[in-house]
Amino acid sequence: RSYRIASIPGDGIGTEVTAEATNVLGRAAEVYGFDLRWSEFDWSCERYAETGRMMPEDGIDQLAVFDGILLGAVGFPGVPDHVSLWGLLLPVRRAFAQYVNLRPVRLLPGTASALAGRSADELEMVIVRENSEGEYSELGGRHNRGQPGEFVLQESVFTRVGVERIIRYAFDLARTRTGRVCSATKSNGLVHSMPFWDEIFAEIAAEYPDIHSEQMHVDALAARMVQQPDRLDVVVGSNLFGDILSDLAAAVTGGLGMAPSGNINPPGQHPSMFEAVHGSAPDIAGKGIANPVAQVLAGAMMLEHLGEPEAARAVRCAVEKVLADGAVATPDLGGSSTTADLGAAVTAEL
Ligand code: NAI
Numbered sequence: 489r490s491y492r493i494a495s496i497p498g499d500g501i502g503t504e505v506t507a508e509a510t511n512v513l514g515r516a517a518e519v520y521g522f523d524l525r526w527s528e529f530d531w532s533c534e535r536y537a538e539t540g541r542m543m544p545e546d547g548i549d550q551l552a553v554f555d556g557i558l559l560g561a562v563g564f565p566g567v568p569d570h571v572s573l574w575g576l577l578l579p580v581r582r583a584f585a586q587y588v589n590l591r592p593v594r595l596l597p598g599t600a601s602a603l604a605g606r607s608a609d610e611l612e613m614v615i616v617r618e619n620s621e622g623e624y625s626e627l628g629g630r631h632n633r634g635q636p637g638e639f640v641l642q643e644s645v646f647t648r649v650g651v652e653r654i655i656r657y658a659f660d661l662a663r664t665r666t667g668r669v670c671s672a673t674k675s676n677g678l679v680h681s682m683p684f685w686d687e688i689f690a691e692i693a694a695e696y697p698d699i700h701s702e703q704m705h706v707d708a709l710a711a712r713m714v715q716q717p718d719r720l721d722v723v724v725g726s727n728l729f730g731d732i733l734s735d736l737a738a739a740v741t742g743g744l745g746m747a748p749s750g751n752i753n754p755p756g757q758h759p760s761m762f763e764a765v766h767g768s769a770p771d772i773a774g775k776g777i778a779n780p781v782a783q784v785l786a787g788a789m790m791l792e793h794l795g796e797p798e799a800a801r802a803v804r805c806a807v808e809k810v811l812a813d814g815a816v817a818t819p820d821l822g823g824s825s826t827t828a829d830l831g832a833a834v835t836a837e838l
């Protein structure tokens with residue numbers, strides 16, 4: 489078995505954690521008997537500062553031939569965030585129809601979690617975020633600028649195809665897990681989009697009588713995520729709700745340095761892209777102290793998606809053993825080890 493992987497380390501700590509993830513995945517490939525053929529791309533905000541483009545004009549065509557994409561993080565002081573978003577992340581997500589943003593969350597040992605003391609089994613869930621439409625839309629505008637009657641309109645777009653496919657994905661995923669789906673809604677406040685979302689959720693729930701389904705207003709759901717996380721497993725939400733809930737879920741399980749994500753094209757017609765949830769962290773970039781765990785776990789998600797679930801599980805287990813042991817820990821985990829130390833410890837454990 490052989491897979492072609494595009495690596496886009498990006499900026500700041502993106503490059504540092506991607507180097508470690510690449511080593512760990514290389515070791516996993518060795519142990520489990522497959523090949524990872526890497527190609528590295530220097531697409532980044534730093535490149536933008538030099539050339540005026542995040543990626544070449546034919547960047548999407550270049551990526552299309554790969555089996556998977558591992559992205560570090562993009563963002564560089566002086567380059568506005570919308571440049572990296574609209575110049576790289578969104579074009580990739582849209583061109584490759586990566587309409588699922590998947591964020592598995594698990595309480596990891598050795599973390600300064602708000603839920604410290606609870607067991608990992610209690611906090612093991614996955615946020616399924618709609619990644620292509622919804623509230624993140626360019627429709628709308630600003631009116632009566634500078635006048636007393638100034639106002640803005642920001643429209644959302646929810647298509648039947650878009651809502652059905654994300655909800656169906658959540659139910660299919662629930663079948664491989666504990667068989668529970670909770671949908672984030674707010675149909676009391678958002679009177680067009682959310683009743684539509686709820687209606688489609690109910691239609692699809694009826695197709696999955698074996699799955700326990702419920703819906704909650706997103707505010708109450710946020711509270712439950714903190715107070716009774718054991719009552720949640722698969723959580724499905726729109727682009728905005730999913731974005732907020734997944735950062736909350738990451739925070740309660742140990743923070744940004746530990747949270748991976750996947751931008752998935754479920755039919756597999758196009759490459760999917762895996763990345764840590766965190767950004768390029770200019771405040772600690774270049775110091776070699778970033779926690780590589782999020783990016784290593786993003787790599788494990790990629791292995792799973794490529795069809796190497798045993799290697800993926802081994803990577804996750806190696807991470808958990810190293811964290812539980814606690815001898816090698818980066819400063820965010822209360823230790824004084826480097827990015828490379830922690831990466832090497834995981835590789836050695838594998
Ligand atoms: P950030 O995630 O880069 O950093 C937030 C805080 O968490 C910082 O104090 C940072 O030091 C810490 N942190 C993040 N990852 C860490 C790790 N692996 N180990 C230890 N500490 C870690 O978010 P911020 O500061 O809002 O954004 C910085 C840049 O990153 C911006 O340019 C932003 O646009 C970009 N960004 C890019 C993303 C992407 O490429 N998908 C996602 C989020 C932000």
Ligand code: MG
Pocket residue numbers: 731732735
């Ligand atoms: Mg976010």
